[in-house]
Amino acid sequence: MGELIAGRYRLGERLGAGGMGEVWAARDERMRRDVAVKLVHPSYGARQSETRDRFQREVELAARLSHQNIVTVHDWGDTTVDGSRLLYLVMELLAGTPLNRRFTQDRTPWPLGVGWAAQIAQALDEAHRHGVVHRDIKPANAMVISNGTVKVLDFGLAKFVGDTVNEYELTATGSVLGSPSYMSPEQAEGDRDIDHRTDLYSLGCLLYEAVAKRPPFVATSPLTVLRMHMDTVPQPLSNRLPAGVPPALDDLVLRLLAKDPDDRPADAMTLAEELIGLLIEAAPPSPGRYDLVGLSRLGLPGALAQRVLDKAFDEQFRRRLVHEERLRNERAEAEQEAARIRARAEADARELRAAAQEEAERILAAARTEAGREHDAAPEGLSELRSEYDRMSMESDTFIHRLRLIDALLDDGKDPDSAWRNTAASLIEETEHIRSRVRHEQRGLSRLATTEQRNLNAAQVTDHLSELRTQYDRWRLSTMTLARMIGDGERLLNAPPPDADGPPPVRERAVDSD
Structure with missing residues (x-):
């Protein structure tokens, strides 16, 4: 076309046309740059000034937009081309x-x-x-x-x-x-x-x-x-x-x-x-x-790919921050929960320890009470048994003394082969044996009443007492037998001899001194 628009924009090749006008490649003679010029064909009618104002308002509003995805608007105006009044819009030329x-x-x-x-x-x-x-x-x-x-x-x-x-x-019917x-x-x-x-x-x-x-x-x-x-x-x-x-x-x-x-x-x-x-x-x-x-x-x-990559990087960075924040929060919550569990466990342990200590003290107190009762009961039985053994020891000493008197009387009779003297010797030996066993039991009884008593429970003490009483009954029977034998011996010694070979009479003084 080669026509100069507004004394500045020289039109070149027509790039396209549409319902709103035509688009031309042009040269900005003043700025010495290539531009695109769009020629708009409105029907002015009687209100052409209002139409021009509206165009100016809309174009200037759009020209304020500055974005890489919006074509840049350089200029606008109205002109006459081939006798027709046109509005024009100057934009950057895009390839x-x-x-x-x-x-x-x-x-x-x-x-x-x-x-x-x-x-x-x-x-x-x-x-x-x-x-x-x-x-x-x-x-x-x-x-x-x-x-x-x-x-x-x-x-x-x-x-x-x-x-x-x-x-x-201006729209035609049906258009x-x-x-x-x-x-x-x-x-x-x-x-x-x-x-x-x-x-x-x-x-x-x-x-x-x-x-x-x-x-x-x-x-x-x-x-x-x-x-x-x-x-x-x-x-x-x-x-x-x-x-x-x-x-x-x-x-x-x-x-x-x-x-x-x-x-x-x-x-x-x-x-x-x-x-x-x-x-x-x-x-x-x-x-x-x-x-x-x-x-x-x-x-x-x-361009888009760079923005997509930037967006992907930003999204990845954001997700990493979110992930790290979530990890920190989860770690903090885990530590708090661990602290709560530890505190609860320590409290439970203290309660269990206190309860166990209280129960142990209760059991110990009960054991001490029971041991005290056993201790109080045991010495009474032991004391009674000890008294019996002391009496048995005294009786055995008395028997020995009486037997020795019998032996002395027999010795005075100058009859070493006498049957009575043999009997007395046997009695003395038996009595010594009984006294030895009695004293042995006395020592055992003393240990039971002192050292071993602390290690015996009630059942053990009862068993010992029962055993000692059985032994006592046996020794008591032996002493009664011995006493009877001694009595028989003394009566025989004091009886008159049946013949000349019989043992001499026992002096009453010696018997009385017993």
């Missing part, structure tokens, strides 16, 4: 391919389509936070440049054209303003109070087409397509693809295409986070699946 052209090529691997949609979502987040709603998100308005970055075009223009058409009621394949249900119904969620719906249609190679709704009539947007539930991506689409992507696309805006993701940033999360989950790749290596074309600084 890339619109997504609608990319979609006509081979099927887009789903991670690549998700990567494109994530970039568009970030651009929409920047616009929505500044109060700008695009209203015409479609593949033709998104361009992939040489470094892999997606640039979104025509912010502000869709709203300007829509408002202008509505203002002058549709906009792109029916990507319109939200609220746009299709002609709702003027649409908000940022209409862009999310349109982006859902774009993502659907990127993965499935067709929009969610296809019909021969644009009006039928609009009706399907309002009434028809779309087929899930998994129904149109053989395999490989993550269920999370299927679910996200269906939520983007919800008829009710409240059922869609809350905002563009939430959507971008979910899309990047899908890419993170897709790496590392598994055999037979598309992987993030295919996104290496987007790896330049500021």
Whole structure:
């Protein structure tokens, strides 16, 4: 064309045309740079000043947006070309391919389509936070440049054209303003109070087409397509693809295409986070699946792959911090629980020790009480038995004395071969034996009453007493026999001899002295 616009922008090759006008490559003669000039053809009518003001307002609002995924606006104005009054918009010139052209090529691997949609979502987040709603998100308005970055075009223009058409009621009967394949249900119904969620719906249609190679709704009539947007539930991506689409992507696309805006993701940033999360989950790749290596074309600084890697690193770092914090909390809880268990165990041990000590003291006291009773009972029996043995010892001493008197009397009779003397000798020997045994038992009784008594329980003491009483009865019987024998001997000594050979009479003095 070669025409100079506003005395500054020299038009070159026409790059494209659409319902809102034409796009030309141009040269900025003042800044000496290549730019793109979009010529818009509004019908001014009688209110051309208001239309120009509206264009200025929308374009200047869009020009304030500064984001790597939004095309930069340099200038705007109005001019006359070939006798027609036009509005123009000057933007950066992009060397890339619109997504609608990319979609006509081979099927887009789903991670690549998700990567494109994530970039568009970030651009929409920047616009929505500044109060700008695009209203015409479609593949033709998104361009992939040489470094892999997606640039979104025509912010502000869709709203300007829509408002202008509505203002002058310039829509022909049965015609549709906009792109029916990507319109939200609220746009299709002609709702003027649409908000940022209409862009999310349109982006859902774009993502659907990127993965499935067709929009969610296809019909021969644009009006039928609009009706399907309002009434028809779309087929899930998994129904149109053989395999490989993550269920999370299927679910996200269906939520983007919800008829009710409240059922869609809350905002563009939430959507971008979910899309990047899908890419993170897709790496590392598994055999037979598309992987993030295919996104290496987007790896330049500021492009999606770099942001995905940064996001993955940040997510990994965040998860590590969360994991370390959870480990610290679990360790602290474990230490607290261990301290509680240790304190409880120590308390239980103290209670058990106190209870055991108390029980031991009770048993010891009971044992001492029982031992005291046994001790009190044992000496009484021992004392009684000792008295009996003392009496037996005295009796044996008396018997010995009496026997020796008998022996002396016999000796006085000068009859060493006398039968009586032999009898007396036997009695003396028997009596000495009895006295020896009595004294032996006396010593045993003394040890029992002193040293060994502490080591004897009641049953042992009773057994000893029973044994000693048995011995006592036996010795008592022996002494009674001995006494009888001595008595018989004394009577024989005092009796008159039967003949001359009999023993002499025993002197009464000797017997009385006993």
